[in-house]
Amino acid sequence: MTHRTQLQRLFIAAAAIAILAGCASTPLEENKAPVADKSAPPPAPTPPPAPDTRAVQRVDTAPTQIDPLTDPNGTLAKRSVFFDFDRFDVKAEFQPLVEAHGRYLSSMKQRHVVIEGNADERGSREYNLALGQKRADAVKSRLTLLGATDSQIETISYGEERPRATGHDESSWAQNRRADIVYK
Amino acid sequence: MLRTDFRWWGTCALALCLITSSAQTHAQLRVEVTGVGSNQTPIAIAQFQVDGGPAPQDIDDIIRADLTRSGVFRMIDTGNTPIPESARVDLGDWKSKGADAVVVGSVAKLADGRFDVRFRLYDAVKQQQIDGLSYLSSAAELRLNSHRIADRIYEKLTGVRGVFATRIAYVVQLSKTSFELQISDADGANAQTALRSREPIMSPSWAPDGIRLAYVSFETAKPVVYIHTLTTGERKAIANFRGSNSAPAWSPDGKMLAVALTRDGPTSIYTMNSDGSALKRITNSGAIDTEPFFSADGKSIYFTSDRGGGPQIYRMDPGGGNVQRVTFTGDYNVSPRLSPDGHTLVYVSRRNNKFQVQALDLASGQEVGLTDTVLDESPSFAPNGRLLLYATEVNGRGVLASASTDARVHTRLTGPNGDVREPTWGPFIK
Numbered sequence: 001m002t003h004r005t006q007l008q009r010l011f012i013a014a015a016a017i018a019i020l021a022g023c024a025s026t027p028l029e030e031n032k033a034p035v036a037d038k039s040a041p042p043p044a045p046t047p048p049p050a051p052d053t054r055a056v057q058r059v060d061t062a063p064t065q066i067d068p069l070t071d072p073n074g075t076l077a078k079r080s081v082f083f084d085f086d087r088f089d090v091k092a093e094f095q096p097l098v099e100a101h102g103r104y105l106s107s108m109k110q111r112h113v114v115i116e117g118n119a120d121e122r123g124s125r126e127y128n129l130a131l132g133q134k135r136a137d138a139v140k141s142r143l144t145l146l147g148a149t150d151s152q153i154e155t156i157s158y159g160e161e162r163p164r165a166t167g168h169d170e171s172s173w174a175q176n177r178r179a180d181i182v183y184k
Numbered sequence: 185m186l187r188t189d190f191r192w193w194g195t196c197a198l199a200l201c202l203i204t205s206s207a208q209t210h211a212q213l214r215v216e217v218t219g220v221g222s223n224q225t226p227i228a229i230a231q232f233q234v235d236g237g238p239a240p241q242d243i244d245d246i247i248r249a250d251l252t253r254s255g256v257f258r259m260i261d262t263g264n265t266p267i268p269e270s271a272r273v274d275l276g277d278w279k280s281k282g283a284d285a286v287v288v289g290s291v292a293k294l295a296d297g298r299f300d301v302r303f304r305l306y307d308a309v310k311q312q313q314i315d316g317l318s319y320l321s322s323a324a325e326l327r328l329n330s331h332r333i334a335d336r337i338y339e340k341l342t343g344v345r346g347v348f349a350t351r352i353a354y355v356v357q358l359s360k361t362s363f364e365l366q367i368s369d370a371d372g373a374n375a376q377t378a379l380r381s382r383e384p385i386m387s388p389s390w391a392p393d394g395i396r397l398a399y400v401s402f403e404t405a406k407p408v409v410y411i412h413t414l415t416t417g418e419r420k421a422i423a424n425f426r427g428s429n430s431a432p433a434w435s436p437d438g439k440m441l442a443v444a445l446t447r448d449g450p451t452s453i454y455t456m457n458s459d460g461s462a463l464k465r466i467t468n469s470g471a472i473d474t475e476p477f478f479s480a481d482g483k484s485i486y487f488t489s490d491r492g493g494g495p496q497i498y499r500m501d502p503g504g505g506n507v508q509r510v511t512f513t514g515d516y517n518v519s520p521r522l523s524p525d526g527h528t529l530v531y532v533s534r535r536n537n538k539f540q541v542q543a544l545d546l547a548s549g550q551e552v553g554l555t556d557t558v559l560d561e562s563p564s565f566a567p568n569g570r571l572l573l574y575a576t577e578v579n580g581r582g583v584l585a586s587a588s589t590d591a592r593v594h595t596r597l598t599g600p601n602g603d604v605r606e607p608t609w610g611p612f613i614k
Contacts, residue, residue: 086494086516122539122559124518124532125386125606126431126444127488127495129407130451130472133428137450156406157428161384168559168580 068104069111069183075100079181081139082174085120088134090142098139101181102146109149112184115139117157118164120173125159132157135179225341227251228260228283232303233268236293241326243291243301243333249371250334250348253586254570255593257341269302269316279308285341289333291326298322303333305340315340327374347566351610352573353378353388353397354584358602365399367414370566370609372584372597378414389432390610391458398422398432398441409443411458422460433476433485434458435502442466442476442485442502453487455502466504478502479522486510486520486529497531511544513551519562523569528589530554530563530572541574543589554587555594564609565589575605 069076079101081094090098105111117132117139136155143153165172229251232244251257260283267273269290278286289303298320305315315336321329328349335346348370356364361382368375379385383402390397395415400407407430409423423429427446431453434441442455453467453476467473471491478485486499497511497520511517516534523530526546533542538558544551557576564573573586578596582603585596598604 123495123516123534124475124488124561126475127472127518129386129428129430130444130474133446133451134472155427158384158402159386161386161402168577 076104079183081135081179081181083135083177083179085122085173085177086131088131088138090138095142098142099146102143102148105143105149105152106147109152112152112154113143114154114156114182114184115143116180116182117155117159118162118176118178118180119160120176121160121163121168122173125161129157129159129161132159132179135177139179139181224256224258225284226258226260226282227285227287227337227341228262228278228281228308229287230262230267230289231264232288232301233266233290234292235290239291239293239299239326240323241330243289243326243330244287246327246330246371247287247334247337250331250346251338253371253593253595254338254346255588255590256338256570269304273304273306275306275308275311278306279311283308285337287337294320299326301326301329301333305337327369331369331371344570345568345612347568347571347609347612349613350567351394351613352564352584353390353608353610354575354604355385355388355606356602356604357384357582362602365397365412378412378417379419386606387431388606388608389434390608391434392436392438392611394611394613398434400430400432409441420460422458423454423456431474431476433478435478436480436482440502442478444474444476453485453504466500466502467507475519477520477522479526480524481526484522486522488518488520497529510546513542517542521563521565523565523589524567525569528569530565532560532563541572541587543572543591552591554589554591555585557585562606562608564607566609567612573607573609575607 068074071077075097078097081090081098105113115136117136119128119132133155136157140153140155144150163176164178165175229244229248248259252259260281267288269288271288273286273288275286286306286308287303292300294300300318301321302318303316304313306312307314317336319329331348334348338346350370351367352370353365353367356366358364363381363383363385364377365379365385365388366375366377381401381403386400388397388399395413397412397414399410399412401410407428408421409429409432410419411422412419422441423443423445425445425447428451429443429445431444432441439458440455441458442453444451445454448465450470451472451474452465453473454463454465456463469489469491471489473487473489475488476485482502484499485502486497488495489498492509494515495518496509497517498507498509500507510529511531514533514535517531520529520531529544529546530541532539539560540558541554541560541563542551543554554572559577561575569589571586571588573584575582576585577583581598582605583596583598584604584607585594587594
């Protein structure tokens, strides 16, 4: 029993090696030449090209790094924060957006934004002007928590005076209860 | 100057369709009256006799329209035959036709182009004349003098001063970049543009002199409070601080303004002299404090604040002391206006997702809804306290509407185009 088992094992091992060898055999053999070449002296370096007197080297004073603000697919492309009726708390779903702008402003101290607060048409125009201001201020305070400075951010309210959507239904109202981050 | 020919309209619930004749009717007035059987005085206003050439205004039409809109009169049909001011009036006959009061009149064109307007008011119950007057009027003043006659009739029969010769101010948005502040007669006719802007205008507020208005204009891309003298067009930015400047309200003596500013942080109420001096912050709640409104006695300022979590109406002394909460029903009450007698506070309240004007009797705490529209804004009392003007929305358009303070009579005012909003009723004219 034992003897046969050992034989079987040997056979299986041999078969496995044969299979592996069979599988790998063709590329291995073809690769032999370049592997052997490694020990050969390196080819003579090509001589450096003669200086081109007509070359023009471009110099750009702007940073070569791409500004993430201009990436249309980035989080920073989203610049509107929407609110519930008579509320000015930044909802959880908009916090990543606000945080991205806060980090960006924190790293780009030369950039400035105006945050424009808006309200839907219902209720008092004066109260909505104040509510829009609170919405803008709420976004500003989150941006400053993330390192943006006070001098980078101006807030303004248009109340219900500049609606983005002019319908008189919830879908329009929802679009108008908004704070926009506007880069200068 | 753009003139907006407004038309009051509504549906005729009662058969008072007062405009009985006349192709030269200037405003199509139809009034919706609810509360049939209320104590309306039945009045017969005969067609005025016209002599010496046609008059540019239909005087009896204007008087009838004014009195009907007040809600306290019911028109008795007078047929198509004019009755001159000098005629002997058979008061017994009019009484039998149901009239308690009768008005007859004449308008005669004079050689110098002016008009001699005369009227007599009779009490058909007591069988006696109770008023009679003649005016010498230019053609341009005929409409104003018609309103003055309506004011005299109203006062003689109700004991309350009439408001038909007063004016209103409001904002019209004609397009996304076209806003106008307009001034018209109290019936919406004779509209004139005081200010035209590409940016929003809001919160007009009449000075007690009836000549100046304070308002908020966004013309410099932010809200700034201006005082504008209508007769000269002179304007002065009276509050132009860092942040928002808004919600101007005059003290009853015209010497002071209350405004809402964000210059020191959250929207707070400040007072200043009407020349802009002596700025003083009078609220400091950390919450929104806005829409100040002086009581007629100057002893209180009512205002909107969300210090309790949602917007509610509060009152305080003009110096900012003695703050008390006034509204407790509902979670959204804004735009407080106190009646001239100080007894009734109106405001816009959100109830079941409708924004409607409510009237609160301050003594009893009784609250009455005054409107059946759903997006009401900016209520404004007539200076006699009997009518309320407000903005609302009908078929997606901003319109003005009025309601009697007993909620029985409703009328609407729409312009030929644009959204009409932010109405404010001017003071009595001396």
